[in-house]
Amino acid sequence: MTQDVTGAGGAGSGSTAGGEAAARGAKGPDELRRQIERTRHELGDTVEQLAGKMDVKGRARARAEDLRDKAGAMSVQLRSSATQAGRSGLRHPRPVLIAGAAAGAVVAAGVVLRRQGGHR
Numbered sequence: 001m002t003q004d005v006t007g008a009g010g011a012g013s014g015s016t017a018g019g020e021a022a023a024r025g026a027k028g029p030d031e032l033r034r035q036i037e038r039t040r041h042e043l044g045d046t047v048e049q050l051a052g053k054m055d056v057k058g059r060a061r062a063r064a065e066d067l068r069d070k071a072g073a074m075s076v077q078l079r080s081s082a083t084q085a086g087r088s089g090l091r092h093p094r095p096v097l098i099a100g101a102a103a104g105a106v107v108a109a110g111v112v113l114r115r116q117g118g119h120r
Helices: 002-013 017-024 029-054 056-087 094-119
Strands: none
Touching: 029 056, 056 094
8 A cells, every 4th residue: 555655646746766766666775765765855845835835925025025126226227317318418308207207106016015015
């Protein structure tokens, strides 16, 4: 019965070396120990990946942080563009104003996401 479970798990997990070795069976206690350690390691990795996917709050915080970083970078870039446009004697400031409004909207969205994340 143990071989059926191991063989089914090895074939479905996509592991080639571990699944094939488990299907064949260990040829001695040392090989069995290596297979057990390999399986434990793979299981630990799988559990870690699943835990990361289940941490919705952590993922939301990371996403909000990314958005804040992007908004900050965009703000710096737009300030630089506005300064260059002012120096070059741009007669029509409308594109600069539109870009500034867009940057403000991105920053505001980041603040809203941050506040929503804090309430949960």
